[in-house]
């Protein structure tokens with residue numbers, strides 16, 4: 456099927472044609488509640504009217520320009536984004552994808568520190584190419600530093616005592632070679648896993664005091680997905696660089712990297728140089744600016760809290776024996792699936808995904824991590840939550 460498309464990955468057997476809010480429609484007119492928000496991007500729902508209008512207005516004026524020129528909307532977007540992200544960053548550039556900003560954050564860190572190595576957590580995902588890909592959990596590049604980490608949610612845990620050796624080992628062995636620690640505050644591709652707060656805070660403190668730059672990878676965690684505006688706000692840390700993407704474009708490809716000008720002091724123009732055709736384009740800028748406006752003016756993160764609680768309660772009440780574990784953080788939900796009645800966990804996952812699709816619910820199945828993953832838009836309505844409840848019960852009962 457779809458031979459004309461290069462099979463970079465697998466495709467579902469339906470063609471989607473249009474979308475609005477939490478819903479997408481296929482070419483036969485069947486509608487689906489999009490519980491993966493596109494590719495985890497449409498936190499405000501598809502085709503948000505304010506974003507659509509802002510794009511239309513901007514398209515009438517200017518979509519693209521020579522990269523040697525800036526535009527008023529780009530400056531305005533930069534100011535809005537810098538104000539929206541906490542902890543006082545003063546410089547930003549807009550790129551296209553999450554992979555691109557993480558990759559840029561790494562090379563920027565290497566130039567600033569004059570060191571080469573990159574540290575990341577074992578289950579985190581950094582990007583689709585380059586050093587970001589090599590440092591991701593699935594890369595298999597043995598030379599990359601991907602460290603284990605404790606998971607716990609108790610404030611007075613013993614994780615630090617148990618893992619102090621690891622922190623000391625990293626600090627002693629690698630710290631002089633490390634350019635940056637790229638922290639995905641909650642591992643999303645990796646399985647909805649939240650690392651221990653005390654462990655992360657200690658690790659970041661040790662590394663930053665030795666000159667290692669802390670990069671917060673907010674590509675998926677940012678813009679309210681984890682229950683706070685940005686994932687790093689779950690920890691008492693201050694990243695040197697923040698990489699954002701996905702939800703800042705709400706479906707349009709625009710991403711951003713934030714830092715402080717001071718960090719770039721001393722870099723030569725050659726070391727600073729990064730330029731590609733669509734960097735800082737006005738259409739992406741108007742989207743970023745409008746998304747931030749909607750988040751602030753409509754108090755999206757605050758209003759999403761009650762939806763998160765409702766969905767969590769519904770999912771927690773499911774007791775089907777193929778559910779091994781339920782994981783959640785903010786508007787991130789995952790069921791870890793175990794084999795049952797001689798059906799393997801992977802087979803069950805595929806069945807669950809298609810049973811849900813039959814019921815008009817789009818969910819994601821990660822066979823490698825054995826999880827069924829749901830990331831509904833933050834703007835999901837109470838009525839849509841009731842539909843989700845009914846359909847998920849029906850699909851799970853049918854297995």
Ligand SMILES: Cc1ncc(COP(=O)(O)O)c(C=O)c1O
Pocket residue numbers: 552553554555557580581582583639643644672673674675676700701
């Ligand atoms: C944490 C994280 N970082 C980076 C990326 C890469 O973003 P993109 O797919 O927009 O290149 C993703 C994508 O899923 C992600 O989840």
